[in-house]
Amino acid sequence: MSRSNSRPSTAMAITILQAICIIYITSTGLRSVAGWMPDVRPDLQTKQDKVLAHFIGNSTDYFKILDHNDENILVGAKDVIYNVSLNGLKEIARLEWHSTDADRELCALKGKLEWDCHNYLRVYALRSNGEVLLCGTNSYKPRCRHYTPVEMSSEETASAGHAHVMRYEVSRDVEAQGLCPYSPAHNSTYAFADGQLYSATVADFSGGDPLIYRENLRTEQYDLKQLNQPDFVGAIERNGYVLFFFRELSMEFMNFGKAVYSRVARVCKNDRGGPYSHGKSWTSFLKARLNCSVPGEFPFYFDEIQAISPIVESGSKSLVYAVFTTSVNAIPGSAVCAYNVDDILAAFDGEFKSQKDSQSHWLPVERDQVPKPRPGPCVEDSRTLSSVAVNFIKTHPLMEDSVPAVHGRPLLTKVNLHHRLTAIAVHPQVKSLSGAYYDVVYSGTDDGKVTKFINILTTHPNSTVDRLKTVVISEMQVLPLGTPVRELVISTSKNSLVVVSDGSLVSVPLHHCTHIVDCLGCLSLQDPICAWDLQTHECKNLATSQHKFGTKTYLQSLNSTKKSAALLCPHVPRDGPGAETMSVVTIPPPPSEDQKLLYSNVGASQGDQPSFEQQPTGGDDFGLNKITLTSMDPDDMPSLNDPQKSTASVDEINRASAPSYVFLAIIVSITFVVGGSAGVFCVKAWSRMMEGQMDDSHRNHFGKPIQFKHQNTGKDINLLMGSNAYTTTQKTPNLDLEKDRSHECKNSTEHLEKELPCKTSTLTKVKRTYI
Structure with a gap:
């Protein structure tokens, strides 16, 4: 007992x-337990962002951005290339190129589906003489054409109607093996530099011969040390080099298992091939690993690169922003890392990496084993190089040092079971109210969302390590749920962001300053281009508004919490007695329909501002979820204060x-x-x-039944029911002698008598014997 x-x-x-x-x-608020912080959730979230314009095609069009400027965008699609104006996404002109009947029939005989047997335009380049180079899959038989534009007469323009078909004359029509992919779904890329086309794709129908190609030069065929099942994501030109970004199976990890690593490869633009039998091989092809990982004693790597941005001139640095993910069957995670172009080029000046034999580890090559002069740098005429130098580059293309990310860590990390990052675009050097410049990054996901964020670098006076803070400004649902974002294009003149999917173009606002209706919401947004106007009580776009930097007519708070941002907002004294001791924030005007749609829970978690979630709406949730997740600043974690409290007085009482x-x-x-x-x-x-x-007989439950005399009634109590502790759920016998159990026994016998009405049953014998 x-x-x-x-x-x-x-x-x-x-x-x-x-x-x-x-x-x-x-x-006590211990902050040492912060190994991996949860995803930073923005204040501005909506189910569907406001669509300014859209351009709709078919899901099998496989839209691809071939070229763009601040006014127009060229979109490659199935059998056609569109010239679309960014002002309303209206089609200005088009150029059609269909596969021949013979090519389509041959494609069908090869076992391809009907939608495969079309000409998907994948490569576009504008030559200095005005000619247009255009390449397409051509029903799994790639071809390239050189077009010369021809002026159209007024009658031809009128007959074209709304399509505005442009007239071109084909000057050349050649095969494009190694220049254009066979399938529109294949991950290929290209760069056009100094009048020459550099392509990274496959050279055969099955996709088993990947290559990096220019004119008559290519990587070695079926050489796994150079390219091992790569997926190319982008190419850029810089300082006499062409850089290719891709992911591939890692050769240096083969002895430990199978892994995918992200790479950047480099070739010289003036490479002419090697001497003798090496005339069609690169003499300058080198590659290095891209390191995008969360630092620590055991770093967590994001190994699969998905997309890159063009070179961004960020102050004195030239940066390339890239999107990385984990593998499909690993912990679902995504990250955005930035790389300095100088760091990329410096990695190719380090030590080479090699493997002695198939059973050995990959180790740095000793300096005395590297031929002199050092192989790899660009030379005036690569055909004068020695065969030893060319053979060394062919067998040692991998560098020992990986390219480090800027700040040594990702700019944004996301651990989400529902989506991964797929695309990226950067609005560089946006000037804030304080005069500082920020790169505003837009990243798309595979479920139709666009995340907008900036990074703030804080220098601590007592520490040599700078702290990098990620501020997620907004996360918008732009495309239908489940539709992947393939590419992103920014138009600053139109203040729009073009989101590209396989079959549509959607234009959404680049900034949402005008959709915020109160001071705290505007400051909590922490968008460097948005500021609160103290005179008009509006959240304005600094790029379009007439203002002078450094004046006191605007408010902005980028590197602060909501509590400190609330203190910056103006307070208006209340009329009546006691007005000098009370102050409230100016109540914003009623929101418009667009503001109802886009304004989520900005400023709803802290401060004195009224929010839509706190006001009675009569059942109208403005198209938003009733239950909203409030953004949590890492500086405030962990805290016992209720994040849903709306007044500062309640927070103070709680504290x-x-x-x-x-x-x-x-x-x-x-x-x-x-x-x-x-x-x-x-x-x-x-x-x-x-x-x-107690007597020892009290502990005996296996002998004959024992009768106890009740102290009050003098009646005998039958303990036969449940006397065996192994036949009931009660593991110990009931020894409560103060309670009369006779009525319980009577009820038990009556219950048994109903179930066993036979007079000769065991119940009858029990009654005759003990009652």
Whole structure:
């Protein structure tokens, strides 16, 4: 009996001690437990962003951005290339190129589907003489054409109608093996530099011969050290080099398993091939690993690159922003990393990496084993190089050092089971109200969302390590749920962001300043281009508004929490007695329909501002979820304050009362522990005293039934029911002698008699014998 009662008391004591520890850790606000912070959730979130314009095609068109400027965009699609104006996404002109009947029939004979047997335009280049180079898949038989534009007469223009078909004359029509992919879904890329086309694609129908090609030069065929099942994502030109970004199976990890690494490869623009039998091989092809990982004792790597941005001139640095993900069957995660072009080029000046044999590890090549002059740099005429130098580059294309990310860590990390990052675009050097410049990054996901964020670098005076803070400004649902974002294009003149999917173009606002209706919401957005106008009480776009930097007519708070941002907002004194001791924030005007759609929970978690979630809406949720997740600043984690409190007075009361609650919880817990221990001691003492008084026959449950005399009624009590402890759920016999159980026995016998009406049953024998 004492043992059964001591277990609950002990369990209760352990539970109370655990609760005390949790309360203590939470109340003290320990910040050392911050290995991997959760995703930063923006304040501005909507189910569907406001669509300014759209251009709709078919899901099998496989839209691809071939070229764009601030006014127009060229879109390659199935059998046609569109010239679309960014002002309303209206088609200006088109050029059609269909596969021949023979090519389509041959494609069908090869086992391809009907939608495969079309000409998907994938490569576009404008030559200096005005000619247009256009390449397409051509029903799995790639071809390129050189077009010369021809002026159209007024009659031809009128007959073209709304399509505005442009007239071109084909000057050349050649095969494009190695220049254009066979399939529109294949990950290929290209760069056009100095009048020459550099392509990274496959050279055969099955896709088993990847290559980096220019004119008569290519990577070695079926050489896994150079290219091992790559997926190309982008190419750029810089300082006499062409850089290719891709992911591939890692050769240096083959002895440990199978892994995919992200790479950047480099070739010289003036490479003419090697001497003798090396005339069609690159003499300058080198590659290095891209390091995008969360630093620590055991870094967490995002190994699969998905997209890159063009070179962004960010102050004195030239950066390339890239999107990375984990593998499909790993922990779902995505990251955005930036790389300095100078760091990329410097990696190719380091040590080479090699493997002695197939069973050996990959190790740096010793300096005395590297031929002199050093292989790899660009030379005036690569055909004068020695065969030793060319062979060394062919067998040692991998560099030992990886390219580090800027700041040594990702600019944005996302761990989300529902989506991964797929595309990226950068609005460089946006000037804030303080005069500082920020790169505003837009990243698309595979479920139709666009995330907008900036990075703020904070320098601590007592530390040599700078702190990088990620500010997620907004996350908008732009495309239908489940539709991947393939590419992003920014138009600053139109203040729009073009989101590209396989079969549509959608234009959404680049900034949402005008959709914020209160001061706290505008400041909490932390968009460097948005500021609160103290005169008109509006959240304005600094790029379009007439203002002078450094004036006091605008408010902006980028590197602060919501609590500190709320203190910056102006307060208006209330009329009536006691007005000098009370202040409230100016109530914003009623929102418009666009503001209802886009304004989520900005500023709803802290401060004195009224928000739409706190006001009675009569059942109208403005198209938003009723339950909203409030953004949590890492500086405020962890905290016991309720994030849904809307007034500062309630927060202050909570902060003032938090220590009292902790002290009271500790006192109550100690009381429970002391009381439980005293109870256990008393129960054990009582048990020992009872054991001295009882006869040994009390512990016998397997002999004949024992009759006890009740102290009050004098009647015999039958303990036959449940006398065997192994036949009931009660593991110990019931020894409560103070309670009359005769009525329970009577009810039990009556119940059995109903179930067993036979007079000769066991129940009858029991009655005759014991009752």
